[in-house]
Amino acid sequence: MSIITLEHVSKAYPSPGRGGDPVTAVDDVSVEIAEGTITAVIGYSGAGKSTLVRLINALEPVTSGRVVVRGQELSALPERQLRRARRDIGMIFQQFNLMESKTVFRNVEFPLRLAGIPAERRRERVRELLDFVGLADRADNHPDQLSGGQKQRVGIARALATSPSVLLADEATSALDPETTQDVLELLRRVNDELGVTMVVITHEMDVVRALADQVVVMEHGRVVEQGDVYRVLSDPRQPVTRRFMRTLVRPTPPHAEFAELRRLHPGRLLSVRVRDDHDVQGLVERVAGREGVCAELVYGGVNTVQGRGFGYLLHELTGPADAVTRAVDELTADECIEEVA
Numbered sequence: 001m002s003i004i005t006l007e008h009v010s011k012a013y014p015s016p017g018r019g020g021d022p023v024t025a026v027d028d029v030s031v032e033i034a035e036g037t038i039t040a041v042i043g044y045s046g047a048g049k050s051t052l053v054r055l056i057n058a059l060e061p062v063t064s065g066r067v068v069v070r071g072q073e074l075s076a077l078p079e080r081q082l083r084r085a086r087r088d089i090g091m092i093f094q095q096f097n098l099m100e101s102k103t104v105f106r107n108v109e110f111p112l113r114l115a116g117i118p119a120e121r122r123r124e125r126v127r128e129l130l131d132f133v134g135l136a137d138r139a140d141n142h143p144d145q146l147s148g149g150q151k152q153r154v155g156i157a158r159a160l161a162t163s164p165s166v167l168l169a170d171e172a173t174s175a176l177d178p179e180t181t182q183d184v185l186e187l188l189r190r191v192n193d194e195l196g197v198t199m200v201v202i203t204h205e206m207d208v209v210r211a212l213a214d215q216v217v218v219m220e221h222g223r224v225v226e227q228g229d230v231y232r233v234l235s236d237p238r239q240p241v242t243r244r245f246m247r248t249l250v251r252p253t254p255p256h257a258e259f260a261e262l263r264r265l266h267p268g269r270l271l272s273v274r275v276r277d278d279h280d281v282q283g284l285v286e287r288v289a290g291r292e293g294v295c296a297e298l299v300y301g302g303v304n305t306v307q308g309r310g311f312g313y314l315l316h317e318l319t320g321p322a323d324a325v326t327r328a329v330d331e332l333t334a335d336e337c338i339e340e341v342a
């Protein structure tokens with residue numbers, strides 16, 4: 001069942017200069033997010049990702065379209081009800097946004113105070129949350145006594161204080177080193193698995209997508225240009241922007257100088273084979289190349305996994321009698337997963 005529905009949502013900001021056209025940050029976006037899932041929103045800087053997320057928790061009003069969260073159309077709610085609805089949507093940020101003058105305890109307690117929860121229950125809840133994020137012994141510290149990863153854990157505890165059913169994460173690991181990123185991603189996984197919280201994660205890091213996402217939404221110039229199940233999007237990216245992102249996880253060919261060296265050693269015709277677990281394209285190469293004295297040699301590979309399923313590219317050199325190689329190349333490149341590399 002869908003917990004967040006965006007229907008033809010657009011957001012325009014006034015032109016930064018006088019008399020210019022408005023900036024359309026989000027342009028006619030329709031997305032459905034199923035309860036209990038993790039959706040990654042990817043796209044280059046300026047694609048409209050942050051704006052989209054601010055529309056989901058109604059930090060910004062939509063220009064047109066509808067945003068529905070748990071059956072409530074946020075854009076139609078009066079301020080009081082909107083504040084209540086926002087308690088059901090937690091948010092974490094790249095720069096953590098903690099109150100530096102307050103202790104960890106007070107930071108996590110803050111949303112509970114706003115919600116009017118009595119002191120005793122607030123204390124219990126903060127303890128429970130700090131336990132969950134592994135910071136039970138840090139309640140009395142100030143943010144400047146914590147590492148980046150610990151600060152983000154406090155951010156997560158604070159976002160979860162009012163037991164929201166949705167958590168929005170805007171580049172939550174972008175300021176962290178790779179190891180700390182892994183720890184925070186693991187915690188976010190637990191938030192989803194153990195608490196059943198639906199998550200929308202903005203990122204430009206494909207490792208985050210790979211580690212967390214069930215579903216991917218790809219944005220470019222304010223529009224959603226591609227969306228789908230994470231394995232489908234990574235193993236069969238359909239838009240150029242998605243392919244560029246996917247190639248940060250797996251490369252079809254080695255970097256420039258290395259490729260020149262590879263070409264020197266393997267001057268024959270090269271075929272790049274996109275690997276998917278639902279299409280035995282490797283078997284196809286072996287069958288076709290096995291005919292007429294053609295030989296296919298694997299010369300480079302970039303393969304990764306998501307949700308335990310392999311995706312990526314294998315590069316083969318075809319050698320043998322010239323006519324037979326041409327026939328093999330023609331037959332193989334008719335498959336959408338195979339293309340010749342110059």
Ligand SMILES: Nc1ncnc2c1ncn2[C@@H]1O[C@H](COP(=O)(O)OP(=O)(O)OP(=O)(O)O)[C@@H](O)[C@H]1O
Nearest residue numbers: 013023024025043044045046047048049050051052
């Ligand atoms: N408050 C605002 N006023 C005017 N223009 C804005 C505002 N917020 C965003 N924009 C513009 O909307 C477009 C989308 O911005 P947004 O921050 O949503 O993109 P993004 O994909 O999140 O980028 P980044 O990864 O750099 O944060 C950009 O052209 C940006 O300049």
